[in-house]
Amino acid sequence: AIDVHHPAPGSQGASYAAVVASLDQKCVKFRTIVTEQGMVDDGRRGATGKVREEIVRTLEESMITLLKDYARHNRFPPKRIIFFRDGVAHNQFQAVTDVEVDQIRRACEIICGTSAPHLVFVVTQMRTRTRLAVKSGGQGGEEWQNVTPGTVVDRDITGGNFEWYMIPHHALQGSARASHYHVLHNDACLTPDELQRFAFDLCHLYGRATKIVSRPAHLYYAHLAAALGPYYDAGYMERDVEHWDVQSMSSHG
Numbered sequence: 001a002i003d004v005h006h007p008a009p010g011s012q013g014a015s016y017a018a019v020v021a022s023l024d025q026k027c028v029k030f031r032t033i034v035t036e037q038g039m040v041d042d043g044r045r046g047a048t049g050k051v052r053e054e055i056v057r058t059l060e061e062s063m064i065t066l067l068k069d070y071a072r073h074n075r076f077p078p079k080r081i082i083f084f085r086d087g088v089a090h091n092q093f094q095a096v097t098d099v100e101v102d103q104i105r106r107a108c109e110i111i112c113g114t115s116a117p118h119l120v121f122v123v124t125q126m127r128t129r130t131r132l133a134v135k136s137g138g139q140g141g142e143e144w145q146n147v148t149p150g151t152v153v154d155r156d157i158t159g160g161n162f163e164w165y166m167i168p169h170h171a172l173q174g175s176a177r178a179s180h181y182h183v184l185h186n187d188a189c190l191t192p193d194e195l196q197r198f199a200f201d202l203c204h205l206y207g208r209a210t211k212i213v214s215r216p217a218h219l220y221y222a223h224l225a226a227a228l229g230p231y232y233d234a235g236y237m238e239r240d241v242e243h244w245d246v247q248s249m250s251s252h253g
Contacts, residue, residue: 001084001218002059002100004037005226006052016229017056020222021066023073027205030221031069033062034229054092055099063107077112080188082120082198086219093123093184101185118188122195124215125180130157130165132178146176149212152196153178161192168203169212179215 001020007013015037023029035058039050071077083104088096101121108116132151133144147167154164162183167176181199183192190198202216213220 001086001216001222002056003086003219003222003226004054004056005223005229007230013230014233015052016226017058018222018225018229019056019059019062019066020218020225021070022218023070027202027217029073030218031066032221032225033065034225034232035062036229036233054087055095057099057103059100060103060107063104064110067107067111071111077115078117080118080120081108082188082190082195083122084199084216084219085121085123086126086215086222088123088125093182096123097121097184119185120183120188120190120195121185122199123182123184124199124219125182126177126215128165128178128180130178130180131175132165132167133175146171150200152200154192154196162186162195164192164196166196166199167214168200169214177214 002017004015004017006015016034017037018032018034020030020032023031035056037053037056040053041050067077081104085096085100101119104119104121105116108119132147132153134147135142136145149170150166150168152164152166154161158164164181165178166181167178169176171177181195183195186195199216202218203212203214204217206213206217206220208220
């Protein structure tokens with residue numbers, strides 16, 4: 001999984017990308033790599049200067065390291081990679097496919113050669129306006145309630161079987177927020193049911209919570225590692241002493 005963390009607007013701090021990979025079949029042993037994101041030219045007409053980059057262009061190097069670690073830990077390379085990407089809007093899907101998916105494939109070819117693992121690339125969006133509820137009869141008549149944890153909707157309001165909404169968790173307060181999943185690449189030919197079940201199972205593995213969480217644990221770990229990225233820099237206090245961040249802006253999709 002990968003996530004990108006951007007500092008608060010107006011800050012001079014850098015953005016950071018974090019890649020988190022599990023190294024065992026039970027998905028409980030993790031390896032994390034954090035890299036600093038560069039700035040790119042503002043592509044809008046008439047605009048000048050630099051803007052923050054959401055697309056990760058250092059992913060190939062990170063994936064090479066992670067593939068080596070996996071092979072060292074298991075004594076063989078992976079046969080299949082299921083990659084979750086956070087913080088990507090619909091208008092960035094093509095750029096993610098062209099840049100990030102391509103980098104992952106190149107890294108696999110470098111390490112594994114002709115026996116490169118199959119790749120499944122899934123975008124997970126949290127910032128959606130979709131709310132799912134069911135009607136139930138009570139003493140006061142019909143009322144709306146949250147859906148049962150584990151509910152998946154992959155028709156009627158989606159673009160196809162490889163796009164779905166899922167609510168794996170109990171809402172602690174108010175309406176449960178559904179995560180929106182988009183499969184951008186699937187050369188492993190996994191079925192929608194297999195991918196939905198796998199994503200649901202990963203929501204049970206977050207070590208900082210005692211309950212089921214709203215998205216796969218790897219995305220939570222990537223978000224946390226990227227947010228802590230500035231503190232891994234030995235000179236972070238001196239580099240921007242007059243503009244220390246008191247808040248941050250994440251890149252949830």
